[in-house]
Amino acid sequence: NAGVMQNPRHLVRRRGQEARLRCSPMKGHSHVYWYRQLPEEGLKFMVYLQKENIIDESGMPKERFSAEFPKEGPSILRIQQVVRGDSAAYFCASSPPSGRLFGEQYFGPGTRLTVT
Amino acid sequence: AQSVTQLDSQVPVFEEAPVELRCNYSSSVSVYLFWYVQYPNQGLQLLLKYLSGSTLVKGINGFEAEFNKSQTSFHLRKPSVHISDTAEYFCAVSLGGSEKLVFGKGTKLTVNP
Numbered sequence: 001n002a003g004v005m006q007n008p009r010h011l012v013r014r015r016g017q018e019a020r021l022r023c024s025p026m027k028g029h030s031h032v033y034w035y036r037q038l039p040e041e042g043l044k045f046m047v048y049l050q051k052e053n054i055i056d057e058s059g060m061p062k063e064r065f066s067a068e069f070p071k072e073g074p075s076i077l078r079i080q081q082v083v084r085g086d087s088a089a090y091f092c093a094s095s096p097p098s099g100r101l102f103g104e105q106y107f108g109p110g111t112r113l114t115v116t
Numbered sequence: 117a118q119s120v121t122q123l124d125s126q127v128p129v130f131e132e133a134p135v136e137l138r139c140n141y142s143s144s145v146s147v148y149l150f151w152y153v154q155y156p157n158q159g160l161q162l163l164l165k166y167l168s169g170s171t172l173v174k175g176i177n178g179f180e181a182e183f184n185k186s187q188t189s190f191h192l193r194k195p196s197v198h199i200s201d202t203a204e205y206f207c208a209v210s211l212g213g214s215e216k217l218v219f220g221k222g223t224k225l226t227v228n229p
Contacts, residue, residue, distance in 0.1 A: 004159075033216065042120075042206055042219035043160075056216060091159060095215075102167050103148045103210025103217050109159040 002027065004094050004108035005074075012114045013082050021077040021111045025094030032075045033105060034067060037089040049075060082115045089113075118143040120207050122220035130228050131199055137192040137223045139207030149190040150208040150217065151181055160206065166190065177201070202227045 005024040013019050025032050030051055035043040048056040049069035060067070064082075069075040079086055089112045093105035123138045141147060148167050152160040164175025171183040181192045190207060207220040 006159075031215065035217075035219075040221075042122075042221045043208075043217075045216040045218070048215050059216075093217075102165075103150065103208070103215070104165070105217060106162070107152070107160040112157075 004092055004106055006090075006092050006108035006111050008111060009109060010112050010114070012116060014116055015083055016081050019079040019082050019086070019113055021079075021090050021092075021113070022074040023077070023092030023094075023108060024074045025092075026096075026106055029094035029096050029106075031095045031097070032069050033093045033095070034075075034077050035091045035093065037091060037110070039088075043091060046077075079113075082113075084115050087113055087115045118147065118209055118211060118218050120209055120218055120220035122207055122223050124223050125221065126224045126226070128226045128228060129197055132196050134195050135193065135197050135201075135225065137205050137207075137225065139190045139192065139220060141188050141190065141207075141209045143188070143209065143211065145211055147209045147211055149181075149183060150210075151175065151179070151190070151192050152206045152208060153177075154204045154206065154222075156203075163192070163205070197225070197227045199227050199229060201225060 032049045034046040037043045045059040047060050047067045064080045066078045089110045091110045092108045095105045119142050121140045150165045151163040154160050164173050166173045166183045174180045204222045204224050206222045208217040
């Protein structure tokens, strides 16, 4: 059973460009979470999605950031008009239907975004 | 709102020595508790979790943690560390019924020969 897949692993963007980060959950998992890790910080929750639904986006910045999890295909975290402060590691996690209420989440390897 | 405090940002130890990484949380409701390990440039791997039952939880790689409700703590321990345990360790909590994890800032464990 493959783990959570994220791509790309490393992404370099110039200020003002768009960044698209992809996440494929583990097989059988229909709940996806995105977290951001800034240097010297722990992970901060951004958004929680089920297929075709955003359940909790309380951690998402109000502007430039969006997320989706379509019926088919991976979950996408999109950052428009990136700024240097967006440089961070972005982690995706997924959970099984039975484990989500217990916080049981499995993490991908992350995408390290560098904005130059 | 709940929060997680990892009291030590860095812990250096010698190989084969015991280690304890401290974690305290604040919450007025029941929580589930987790420890994750992150090796350099990798994702997070679940070490162990406390959901209910016995307060002493055993995880992978010889780690264990004890849930202490009165002290709101969930400290991670290993009796004898190896060089390969060098990594960053994160404590996390989720409120019962909540789907998001709240993480501490992490503790960098460095095991020296």
